[in-house]
Amino acid sequence: MRYVRIAIVVALVTSATAQPNDAANRSELVHLNLDSCVSLPSDKRSWLPKEWQPFKPFVKLCPVGMSNVPGLYVMSVWADDFYLSQPAGSPAVRFPKPVLFRPDGKGVGEFPVGFPRDPPRTLDPIFIKWSGNFPHEIKLWLQDPAVLGDRYLPPLVWNEKTGRFSQKAGKKGAAHGTGSGH
Amino acid sequence: MAPDQDTDKKAVEALKKACDDAYATYSCDCSHAVWYILKQLADKDTQWLEANQLMHTLSTNSSAWKEVSVDEGWALAQKGIVVVGGLQAKGHGHVIVIYPGEKIDSGGYLYTYTDKKTNTQKTDTLRSHGKYPRALSGSLGSWPGAKSKGDKTVWDPWADDDKFADVTFWTKS
Numbered sequence: 001m002r003y004v005r006i007a008i009v010v011a012l013v014t015s016a017t018a019q020p021n022d023a024a025n026r027s028e029l030v031h032l033n034l035d036s037c038v039s040l041p042s043d044k045r046s047w048l049p050k051e052w053q054p055f056k057p058f059v060k061l062c063p064v065g066m067s068n069v070p071g072l073y074v075m076s077v078w079a080d081d082f083y084l085s086q087p088a089g090s091p092a093v094r095f096p097k098p099v100l101f102r103p104d105g106k107g108v109g110e111f112p113v114g115f116p117r118d119p120p121r122t123l124d125p126i127f128i129k130w131s132g133n134f135p136h137e138i139k140l141w142l143q144d145p146a147v148l149g150d151r152y153l154p155p156l157v158w159n160e161k162t163g164r165f166s167q168k169a170g171k172k173g174a175a176h177g178t179g180s181g182h
Numbered sequence: 183m184a185p186d187q188d189t190d191k192k193a194v195e196a197l198k199k200a201c202d203d204a205y206a207t208y209s210c211d212c213s214h215a216v217w218y219i220l221k222q223l224a225d226k227d228t229q230w231l232e233a234n235q236l237m238h239t240l241s242t243n244s245s246a247w248k249e250v251s252v253d254e255g256w257a258l259a260q261k262g263i264v265v266v267g268g269l270q271a272k273g274h275g276h277v278i279v280i281y282p283g284e285k286i287d288s289g290g291y292l293y294t295y296t297d298k299k300t301n302t303q304k305t306d307t308l309r310s311h312g313k314y315p316r317a318l319s320g321s322l323g324s325w326p327g328a329k330s331k332g333d334k335t336v337w338d339p340w341a342d343d344d345k346f347a348d349v350t351f352w353t354k355s
Contacts, residue, residue, distance in 0.1 A: 089307075089309075117295075120341055122296070144342075146325045146339065147327075148271055
């Protein structure tokens with residue numbers, strides 16, 4: 001009975017102290033909520049690299065974090081929004097890869113494919129291995145209707161030394177998918 | 183017409199016919215479609231191999247097969263020579279044959295996807311990623327770019343510029 005009481009107290013203390021900002025080493029999987037993505041705010045326009053200027057109206061910023069204060073941002077060109085502004089049948093465009101920013105505007109990595117869509121593919125980044133309000137790994141789930149099929153791309157892993165996310169090397173030409181060619 | 187041109191024309195017609203016949207029989211099966219063409223035009227004793235095995239065999243049997251670029255492969259197909267392309271993948275790889283004819287725009291067909299924001303199915307037309315050689319490609323899957331009797335390109339089964347860079351093309355030495 002005494003051990004049960006202690007366990008309940010530990011649970012209560014744990015839940016009482018688990019504030020949103022106190023998320024050290026939490027194992028939650030966090031998907032990006034597309035509804036939270038906004039057009040690039042004026043105070044963050046300086047983050048926009050020069051080569052992104054032609055796509056400025058179609059650039060969105062998505063906050064990532066375990067609290068109301070983002071620990072990371074994803075900035076990307078929303079391809080579908082861009083194409084809606086183009087004539088039907090116009091050719092595909094090579095968009096710059098999505099960039100990851102710290103709240104202070106420091107670029108800390110990029111996604112290997114467009115987000116949220118890189119037509120015909122759709123990317124679902126999953127942020128894991130949280131330390132505080134910052135994820136240390138990003139799983140990349142790619143929905144690919146073409147022959148390689150849906151698959152995880154090599155994840156982006158936080159490197160404390162370089163201060164950047166880098167993609168774990170994948171085996172060249174060996175997609176880990178559910179493709180249906182054969 | 184010069185004798186060489188006449189020979190090329192006959193070879194091109196034979197390659198087209200083999201591709202068309204392969205598609206008629208194996209539109210849902212890339213490796214059998216390629217096997218059929220190899221039997222008709224390269225070696226009648228060709229053994230059927232699944233796509234990953236076939237790509238492995240082509241890349242390791244350097245005495246019988248040599249790698250060519252996509253443009254070299256296209257030029258060979260214009261002479262009626264069989265050029266096999268493909269990419270290994272975990273599970274199932276995919277193989278194709280270059281179909282003779284002028285290069286055409288990639289994309290241009292409808293496909294469906296799930297809109298993450300609304301969680302609804304949407305239809306989109308895949309935009310052109312440039313002109314490529316035509317392809318003979320069969321597939322069990324629903325991706326329209328992988329079903330081609332010369333009406334899609336060698337790029338379309340993968341529909342991905344980065345992945346297409348890994349696709350290799352082979353012809354008999």
